[in-house]
Amino acid sequence: MGGSTSTARPGGIVSVMAVAGIVASLTQTLVVPLIGELPRLLHSTASDASWVITATLLAGAVATPVTGRLGDLYGKRRMMLVCTAPLIAGSAICSLAGSLAPMIVGRGLQGMGMGLIPLGISALRDLLPPDRLGPSIALMSSSMGIGGALGLPVSAAVAEYASWRALFWGSAALSVLIAVLIRVLVPPTPPLPRAGAAGGAGRLDVPGALGLGAGLVCLLLGVSKGADWGWTGGATLGLLGAAALVLPAWAWWELRAAEPLVDLRVTARRQVLLTNLASILVGFSMYAQALIVMQILQLPAATGYGLGQSMLAAGLWMAPSGLVMMAVSPLGARLSAARGPKVTLIAGSLVMALGYGSSTGLLGSAWGMLVVTCVCSLGVGLAYGAMPALIMGAVPRSETAAANSFNTLMRSIGTTVSAAVVGVILSQLTIRLGAHTLPSEAGFRTGMLVGCGAALAAAAVTMALPGRRGGRTSGDESAASVSPARR
Structure with a gap:
């Protein structure tokens, strides 16, 4: 198989x-x-x-x-x-x-x-x-x-x-x-027959899809637009309040549905749950440095910390980070094969934290920003490669796509929250340059520290994952141990 x-x-x-x-x-x-x-x-x-x-x-x-x-x-x-x-x-x-x-x-x-x-x-x-x-x-x-x-x-x-x-x-x-x-x-x-589906592939849980969609729209819209609308504004609070009602109701439905959109019993298994939580934190950490570095590169040099790069030049300075991510993926796979994806995810999170930590002395030059983004991307490459292996090592084959999609959603939630948090920090810590209000150096450094904390938190969460069983990392063996009886 x-x-x-x-x-x-x-x-x-x-x-x-x-x-x-x-x-x-x-x-x-x-x-x-x-x-x-x-x-x-x-x-x-x-x-x-x-x-x-x-x-x-x-x-x-x-x-x-x-x-x-x-x-x-x-x-x-x-x-x-x-x-x-x-x-x-x-x-x-x-x-x-x-x-x-x-x-x-x-x-x-x-x-x-x-x-x-x-x-x-x-x-x-x-x-x-x-x-x-x-x-x-x-x-x-x-x-x-x-x-x-x-x-x-x-x-x-x-x-x-x-x-x-x-x-x-x-x-x-x-x-x-x-x-x-x-x-x-x-x-x-x-299609693979879903466990418990009487030999058939099952059917789409339409109420579950609508409920999850409504809850996510309320949550992510409230988080992403909160800075524009005001965090205490009626629209923001109304959306977040609706999310707090809709998402638990959706979970209640999923636990009782014959063929749920997301099998929450499997999702609640320790390995899946902690991997998804770590994914939120890694997504948060990954996006924080991207937001901050791009702004530092483009801010006027007259600020004393901006580097005055054009959008094209700033993009070119950040492009090597993508190549680093591509180059490190085989290394991460070898590490996972030798020590297990848990170790790879921990290593990736700690490397991200190291990249953030290096920013304390490298914010003053484009070359310094290049080092920060490359080190952070090295960690992201390791972490992102380990997450699917951990997920597929704990779910049945018939739920592989759904479980990986849910994990991808967790990363997206992390990046959305990151954008909101970094946005709040940079809007509160500002300087005046002529007629313009710009994020201050203290704001950028604070944002980088928050990103570093998220990476360290991801490593801590990952340490609580179960260890390797018998030296195997393939998802198929672990998935076989997942009981199909959910009801």
Whole structure:
């Protein structure tokens, strides 16, 4: 059961999956160089234009668990092909947009394509021989960070030297290419009978999907827009209050549903629960340094700590971090094979903390920022590669895609909370430069310390994970011990 009986070459499968993940994550950073220009381009206010980013976040958070469950029900390769459709359509709509509304619709559709990454990770378990599984999962999982890091300089260059619409036409073309490659080079992954489903693949828990979607929209919208609306404002408190009611009600339903969207009994198992908690903390830590370093690179040198780089130059300074993440994924896989993914996740978290710690003496130069981002990305690459291995080592094969999608959602929650927390810190610790209010050096250093604390907390949580059993790290053996009897 370790791999597919297909004659397809494993190297080709892994390459397609990795490129698919990079393209999916790259679409999320396409608009970063355009943030300052969006109000003018879309004839809107800066506050309204921020929905271009928020829509992608919300759509991805809601769609990812659903596409993961559908992947378990109807085949992961089939759902990967389905996920390319909103990527293509969303990119085309954005490229033609002349106002805010179609741009938001297009960006929402692009967000729905993020399910490609957890589906791809889960499909590898079905398609590859055991000896290729660890390195391949690590590379595919790291594609989230690789695409984001490489997307910044590429999109900045295109936005600066060509039409901004070319960004989205390029994204559409890449998405079409990915769909073709998946169709041609990735073998079908038949649905696996869900435990307890009487030999059938089961069905989608529609009330569970709607409940989780509503709860996530309330939670993430309240967290991501709280700074704009005011943390004590009626809209923010109302959304967060609704989330506090809807999500427990959703959990109550899932525990009683015959075929739940997310099997909370499996999710509550120690290994899965702690890995998901660590994922939130790692996601928080990863995003904090990206937000802070990009701002430091671009702030005017007149501040005394800003480095006065253009968007393109700042993106180029950060691009090597994506290459580091890609290069470290095989190392992480070897460490996981030798010592177990728990050790790899601990190591990754501690390396991230080291990167943050190094920032105390490196904030004054672009080269220093390069070192900080590369060290942090080295840690992220190790951590991201270990998470799917830990998840798949504790869930049945029939729930692989759903469990990985839920883990991806936990990372997204971590990045959303990180953006909110760092935003609050930088808005409270400011300086005046002429007519402008800018984040202060103390604000940036405080944000880096918070990121360091999150990385150390991730390491502490991971230490509480169960140890290796009998030296095995493959998910299949551990998954076999998961009892199918949930009711």
